[in-house]
Amino acid sequence: MSAYDLPTSATLGGVEYEVRSDYRAVLDVIEVMSDPEITDEERTNLTLTIFYPDYQSMPLDVLNDAVKYMLWFVGGGEDGKDQRRKPRLMDWSQDFKLIAAPINRVLGYEVRSVGYLHWWSFLAAYYEIGDCLFAEVVNVRRKLAEGKKLEKHERKFYNENMSLVTIRKHETQEEKDILDEWMGGVSNGSK
Secondary structure: OOOOOOOOEEEEOOEEEEOOOEHHHHHHHHHHHOOOOOOHHHHHHHHHHHHOOOHHHOOHHHHHHHHHHHHHHHOOOOOOOOOOOOOOOOOHHHHHHHHHHHHHHHHOOOHHHOOOOEHHHHHHHHHOOOOOHHHHHHHHHHHHHOOOOOOHHHHHHHHHOHHHHOOOOOOOHHHHHHHHHHOOOHHHOOO
8 A cells, every 4th residue: 555545445354344434433443442441352342343334244363453454544554663651642532622623724624524534634634733722732731741840831821721631531430439439429419
């Protein structure tokens, strides 16, 4: 495949399978990948079901390659060999409202209103968003993650926008239940 191509299928075990290459489907895959509530087996089944329309008809011997291709595709065609642990600076679900407007600006149209936008085109626009509210949020997150001192204007921004800057932890139901019990039911309104 050429660097100029936008793949819409995967050849697995000699058979070509369509993939859902629209950015919305990939964001759904990413959301499932980060869901702490589900098991690894459920995660694999759900992500493959979202990504491959014909997943249920795939033979078992191609599933490993199907997962690898999906991860390669989600990674924008990168092999993912750089596995160094990096601080988490963004969350697609939480930050989408901050990402949409600058991507719209880059592309020149409202991405949520188009019927289809290839994930790699969406990703390319994301890489080019430049100065915007989202970039400021990520900059503050990066400095905090690296233990760097915030400038006066960054500290003010952080204090005024803490809910935007703080990446919400995806708690499992078990963690929520323990917290509710510990808090005496206050968090679920039972007190």
